[in-house]
Amino acid sequence: MKQTKDTYWTTVIAPREKFFNLGLKSVWEKRYLLWLFIKRDITVQFKQTVFGMGWYFMAPLFSTIMYMVVFGRIANIPTDDIPQPVFYLSGICLWEYFSTCLTAVSGTFQTNAGLYGKVYFPRLVTPLSVVFGKLFRFSLQLATFIIVYVYFVARGVHLCPNVYLLLFPLIVLCLGGIALGLGLIVSSLTTKYRDLTNFFGTFISLWMYATPIVYPLSYVTNPTLHKIMLYNPITPLVEAFKYGAFGAGAFSWGGLAYSFACMAVLVFIGILMFNRKQRYFIDTI
Numbered sequence: 001m002k003q004t005k006d007t008y009w010t011t012v013i014a015p016r017e018k019f020f021n022l023g024l025k026s027v028w029e030k031r032y033l034l035w036l037f038i039k040r041d042i043t044v045q046f047k048q049t050v051f052g053m054g055w056y057f058m059a060p061l062f063s064t065i066m067y068m069v070v071f072g073r074i075a076n077i078p079t080d081d082i083p084q085p086v087f088y089l090s091g092i093c094l095w096e097y098f099s100t101c102l103t104a105v106s107g108t109f110q111t112n113a114g115l116y117g118k119v120y121f122p123r124l125v126t127p128l129s130v131v132f133g134k135l136f137r138f139s140l141q142l143a144t145f146i147i148v149y150v151y152f153v154a155r156g157v158h159l160c161p162n163v164y165l166l167l168f169p170l171i172v173l174c175l176g177g178i179a180l181g182l183g184l185i186v187s188s189l190t191t192k193y194r195d196l197t198n199f200f201g202t203f204i205s206l207w208m209y210a211t212p213i214v215y216p217l218s219y220v221t222n223p224t225l226h227k228i229m230l231y232n233p234i235t236p237l238v239e240a241f242k243y244g245a246f247g248a249g250a251f252s253w254g255g256l257a258y259s260f261a262c263m264a265v266l267v268f269i270g271i272l273m274f275n276r277k278q279r280y281f282i283d284t285i
Contacts, residue, residue, distance in 0.1 A: 026122040033121055037129030042136050056140040060096065064088045071214045080216045080248040082159070083152050089145040090245060091213035094238055097138040098175045099204055104130040105183025106200060109191050109277075123278045124271065127184060131176045138172070149245070160247025167244060167256070171237045174256075174263050178233055181266025188273040212238055217250045230255065233262040 027034070067088045071077045079087040104111075105127045112126050153159055190196045211234045212220075220226045229235050236255030243249035 027124050027128065030122050030125060033125045034129050034132070037126060038133040041129060041133040056137050057144050060089055060092045060141045060144050063092050067092075067214050077215045078219060080218060080246070082242075082246050082248055083157055086145070086149050086152055086159070086246075087216075087242075088214065089148055090242055091211075091238055093138065093141045093145050094171070094175060094241060095208055095211065095213050095234075096141060097134055097172070098179050098234065099208070100137070101131050101134050101176055101179035102183050102204060103201070104134070105180055106186040106190065107197070108183070108187045108274075110197075124274065127180060127187070127274070130183075131180050135172075135176075159245070161245055162243075162247055164240065164251060165244030167240055170256075171241050174237055174259050175234070177263035177267050178259070181263060181268070181270035184270030184274040185266070188270075188277040191277055207232075207234075211235055216242075216248070233259040 064085055068084045071088075072079070072084045108123075108127045108130070112123075115126075149159070186196065186200050190200075210229060210232055212229070217226070217229065217235065217239055220229060236252060236259045239249040240251050240256055241249075243251035
């Protein structure tokens with residue numbers, strides 16, 4: 001069909017010309033969609049539930065109790081003289097946000113296949129909405145941690161919050177960025193190799209035990225294992241938060257820089273792969 005004088009195209013769908021075009025401009029132009037997807041994800045989570053938001057408060061508490069029994073009593077793993085409830089909660093809150101974002105983003109194509117096949121919009125909006133939407137759940141779990149933290153302080157337990165706690169927003173940003181980047185890479189690969197989904201679920205579970213969530217980094221005394229754990233980009237983030245909240249942990253500016261470098265690389269590669277794969281996703285799903 002020829003375009004006449006009175007015809008004006010509002011949207012033009014065409015192959016991308018630049019390989020390194022991340023498509024962030026189109027996401028910004030459709031930012032209202034981001035908010036709509038965030039609202040949708042939050043609303044759906046509470047529909048047809050008995051306790052509603054209460055699950056977000058109870059889940060970290062149940063996990064904490066289990067860790068106290070298994071790792072605190074049975075395995076007798078120390079917590080750097082930090083009360084076990086706040087020690088475990090600090091790690092659980094961070095890890096839950098990271099793992100839930102990573103799992104949800106890695107299934108972006110499969111979860112939204114029906115929507116992608118019906119209407120065009122910047123596909124990157126959906127994984128971004130996951131990372132931002134999970135902040136609501138994370139804030140509720142963080143509130144649980146703060147309540148327990150204040151309880152122990154009121155009882156006279158000597159916890160030493162310090163100025164490094166101000167890095168907390170950057171820590172959360174880095175966790176979300178790593179989950180976004182790695183999730184986009186996995187999502188792009190699983191469109192062709194479906195069995196990677198099962199492997200990745202197991203990988204996330206094992207990853208938690210390679211991160212100082214249920215034990216302090218100081219507990220790992222083997223030099224080789226200690227060094228390997230420092231290559232885990234989540235380790236410096238968890239330790240930085242614990243150091244800021246408790247005054248105990250292995251804080252390192254170099255470690256934080258390494259985590260942010262990993263985040264930047266993963267996000268860049270993830271968006272590139274995601275944008276290339278979305279062109280023929282519907283044909284291969």
